[in-house]
Amino acid sequence: MVKVEKPDEFIDEEGKRVDGRDLNELRPVKIEANVLNRADGSCYIELGDNKIYAAVYGPREVHPRHLQEPDRAIVRYKYSMAPFSVSDRKRPGPGRRSKEISKVSEEALESAIFLEKYPKSVIDVFVEIVESAAGTRTTSLTAASVACADAGIPMRDLIASCASGKIDEEIVLDLNEPEDNHGDADVPVAMMPRTEDITLLQMDGDLTAEEIDEAIDLAKEGCKQLYEEQKNALKSKYGGK
Amino acid sequence: MPERKTVVPGELIGRDKKAGENTYRDGDSVYASVYGFKNDKGREVEVLPIRSSYIPNEGDKVIGIVTDVNFNCWYLDINSPYDARLPISLHPEYIETGDLEQHLRIDDAVIVEVTEVDKEKNVSAKMDEKGLKKLESGRIIEISPPKVPRVIGKNASMISMLKRETNCDLYVGQNGRIWVSGSECRVNDAINAIKMIEKKSNISGLTDKIRNYLKEEEE
Amino acid sequence: MDEEIIAEIEKDYIFDLIQKGTRSDERNLEEYRDINIETNYVKKADGSAKVSLGDTKVVTGVKMETGEPFEDTPDQGVLITNAELNAMASPVYEPGPPGKEATEISRVVDRGIRESEAIDLKSLCIEEGEEVWMVFVDVHVIDQGGNLFDVSMISAISALLTAEIPYEQYDKDPEATSLNINTIPVSCTALKCGNGIIYDPTYIEERIGETRLTVITDSSENIVGMQKGLGGSWTQEEIKEVVKTSTQKGKEIRKTIKSSI
Numbered sequence: 001m002v003k004v005e006k007p008d009e010f011i012d013e014e015g016k017r018v019d020g021r022d023l024n025e026l027r028p029v030k031i032e033a034n035v036l037n038r039a040d041g042s043c044y045i046e047l048g049d050n051k052i053y054a055a056v057y058g059p060r061e062v063h064p065r066h067l068q069e070p071d072r073a074i075v076r077y078k079y080s081m082a083p084f085s086v087s088d089r090k091r092p093g094p095g096r097r098s099k100e101i102s103k104v105s106e107e108a109l110e111s112a113i114f115l116e117k118y119p120k121s122v123i124d125v126f127v128e129i130v131e132s133a134a135g136t137r138t139t140s141l142t143a144a145s146v147a148c149a150d151a152g153i154p155m156r157d158l159i160a161s162c163a164s165g166k167i168d169e170e171i172v173l174d175l176n177e178p179e180d181n182h183g184d185a186d187v188p189v190a191m192m193p194r195t196e197d198i199t200l201l202q203m204d205g206d207l208t209a210e211e212i213d214e215a216i217d218l219a220k221e222g223c224k225q226l227y228e229e230q231k232n233a234l235k236s237k238y239g240g241k
Numbered sequence: 242m243p244e245r246k247t248v249v250p251g252e253l254i255g256r257d258k259k260a261g262e263n264t265y266r267d268g269d270s271v272y273a274s275v276y277g278f279k280n281d282k283g284r285e286v287e288v289l290p291i292r293s294s295y296i297p298n299e300g301d302k303v304i305g306i307v308t309d310v311n312f313n314c315w316y317l318d319i320n321s322p323y324d325a326r327l328p329i330s331l332h333p334e335y336i337e338t339g340d341l342e343q344h345l346r347i348d349d350a351v352i353v354e355v356t357e358v359d360k361e362k363n364v365s366a367k368m369d370e371k372g373l374k375k376l377e378s379g380r381i382i383e384i385s386p387p388k389v390p391r392v393i394g395k396n397a398s399m400i401s402m403l404k405r406e407t408n409c410d411l412y413v414g415q416n417g418r419i420w421v422s423g424s425e426c427r428v429n430d431a432i433n434a435i436k437m438i439e440k441k442s443n444i445s446g447l448t449d450k451i452r453n454y455l456k457e458e459e460e
Numbered sequence: 461m462d463e464e465i466i467a468e469i470e471k472d473y474i475f476d477l478i479q480k481g482t483r484s485d486e487r488n489l490e491e492y493r494d495i496n497i498e499t500n501y502v503k504k505a506d507g508s509a510k511v512s513l514g515d516t517k518v519v520t521g522v523k524m525e526t527g528e529p530f531e532d533t534p535d536q537g538v539l540i541t542n543a544e545l546n547a548m549a550s551p552v553y554e555p556g557p558p559g560k561e562a563t564e565i566s567r568v569v570d571r572g573i574r575e576s577e578a579i580d581l582k583s584l585c586i587e588e589g590e591e592v593w594m595v596f597v598d599v600h601v602i603d604q605g606g607n608l609f610d611v612s613m614i615s616a617i618s619a620l621l622t623a624e625i626p627y628e629q630y631d632k633d634p635e636a637t638s639l640n641i642n643t644i645p646v647s648c649t650a651l652k653c654g655n656g657i658i659y660d661p662t663y664i665e666e667r668i669g670e671t672r673l674t675v676i677t678d679s680s681e682n683i684v685g686m687q688k689g690l691g692g693s694w695t696q697e698e699i700k701e702v703v704k705t706s707t708q709k710g711k712e713i714r715k716t717i718k719s720s721i
Contacts, residue, residue, distance in 0.1 A: 055548035084521025157251030
């Protein structure tokens with residue numbers, strides 16, 4: 001098991017980060033669509049040491065009924081972490097952090113879905129973090145959108161999501177654990193790749209307006225790379241290109 | 242049928258064309274709105290979905306399963322986000338209010354026709370016409386509803402071949418439920434063949450491939 | 461949420477097949493589906509296993525930390541087993557704290573590990589009455605294709621077999637690096653369904669089955685735990701038969717576990 005300690009320097013003389021990456025480089029990513037049998041759509045993603053399953057059920061009948069919307073579907077997004085996914089065992093059950101992440105992710109995903117096609121129904125999205133290694137909310141969202149597509153949900157676009165941040169006075173892409181725990185800022189971003197419209201944005205740290213702009217630019221580059229992997233995961237299932 | 246390109250939601254699939262099923266338009270461009278296969282029809286472009294929920298339409302014949310019995314109607318699960326209501330008056334027999342359970346009980350399977358779908362997706366169905374009935378024996382399997390046309394085939398070529406080769410009686414509901422029955426027939430082979438069609442719906446010459454599979458299995 | 465919808469004629473069909481000695485997935489009555497075990501899957505856990513049994517998929521993680529022993533067992537480590545039926549696993553599961561079904565699974569898995577003495581809890585004592593190792597076994601079901609008891613047991617013991625005690629993290633002198641497990645408890649679940657007894661039931665078979673019996677055996681073929689479930693009943697003769705078959709099946713499953721880790 002790995003303890004996350006603050007390194008003496010985040011970036012070495014050659015401009016490489018503690019895990020050997022360039023400043024604008026994502027961790028290795030693996031995405032697979034349609035991995036679960038019972039769910040209507042599903043996806044498994046690894047980004048660095050992150051391991052996450054996403055599953056979608058629906059559109060289906062809403063229980064309880066009073067949550068129904070007469071003219072559109074609702075989306076419910078549930079982010080949860082396995083107790084063994086983090087260094088110190090997490091107590092089971094959702095904390096305030098999980099609830100907030102679920103809410104902003106639900107809204108980020110909802111903006112891409114044609115909700116009016118399925119009035120009175122619900123699209124349930126469940127995300128389970130099996131191993132957590134910084135960037136779980138963005139990585140989950142990337143997987144959830146592939147699971148939605150896999151379930152046949154009508155959408156304007158996929159949602160690709162990753163974070164950028166600031167370490168040693170530099171804006172970098174896709175923070176790893178030491179960078180996330182001890183860095184200066186973290187900017188999770190989700191976007192619809194076609195229009196580059198941003199559907200999730202949070203910031204945690206201390207940045208200037210110029211740095212925020214730079215961070216969003218870099219996160220968008222990361223999203224575009226993830227988008228290619230999302231497309232591959234879906235297309236390779238049926239042999240097409 | 243030529244092999245079709247797989248597309249994902251948001252992918253550009255045509256310019257200056259009519260936006261067909263499962264697509265949307267932005268300016269001159271047409272984009273896919275679901276995960277599926279691009280079908281270019283010349284002036285129009287559409288997407289054939291790989292999976293999708295069944296949304297009932299008037300006139301669809303579907304296989305329903307009774308989930309609830311009321312004093313004057315039955316509620317049917319039709320493999321959709323929306324249940325269908327079968328009123329006592331649209332059952333082929335005359336039934337007294339309160340006697341519904343003597344005719345159809347919870348978990349009974351029926352072939353019904355959708356008669357009405359209103360704006361709020363309240364669905365009504367009938368059973369009082371030829372071919373609509375309660376299913377008394379056999380199996381019910383489910384496939385992805387958009388694959389139904391492929392299982393039926395052009396001019397019912399696929400389904401006729403399946404029936405001939407396996408000696409099974411088959412009924413394909415528009416909602417993706419398929420009834421397989423017959424006493425001396427190859428039920429498992431028929432089901433495996435249907436699953437194969439569902440999985441390989443995008444390849445050409447599928448009817449011949451399935452026929453060969455069934456011939457091989459017979460030996 | 462609603463129960464799974466299964467048409468009456470589909471039930472009759474499955475009963476009929478069982479009468480003829482076969483099943484809807486063409487297995488024979490006692491046959492298990494394929495078992496696939498991947499250990500050391502989660503790096504952050506001290507032990508882990510991802511296990512699939514046919515369509516069923518479970519991920520189990522083991523975490524160890526130091527803590528106070530229970531008052532009545534001051535010289536023993538603490539074992540805590542939890543099971544979670546994630547809402548992603550089935551259309552009928554809902555998010556929330558573990559319900560009756562999850563609790564039963566975690567209790568049965570716990571019984572298998574504890575009663576077979578797979579873990580020598582005394583070896584997990586650091587200082588009597590003061591400090592011991594606490595072993596958390598978290599079983600997470602992510603795809604419910606049936607027979608959760610057996611697959612949960614397989615994944616729990618596989619994760620424990622490959623677990624390493626985190627001495628360094630807690631600044632403790634290493635006495636042993638692994639948990640030293642010398643027996644492998646395995647459960648076998650039988651289901652009475654349509655006048656036949658079948659093993660390793662699918663979720664559809666479980667839904668229409670009359671009654672269930674799980675038998676846990678250890679490496680020496682001792683019976684270390686049993687659990688009857690669902691509403692129906694068993695005769696004593698049937699129980700004898702299930703115990704015999706489960707012991708035999710348990711041997712085969714144990715072989716699979718050993719060759720996978």
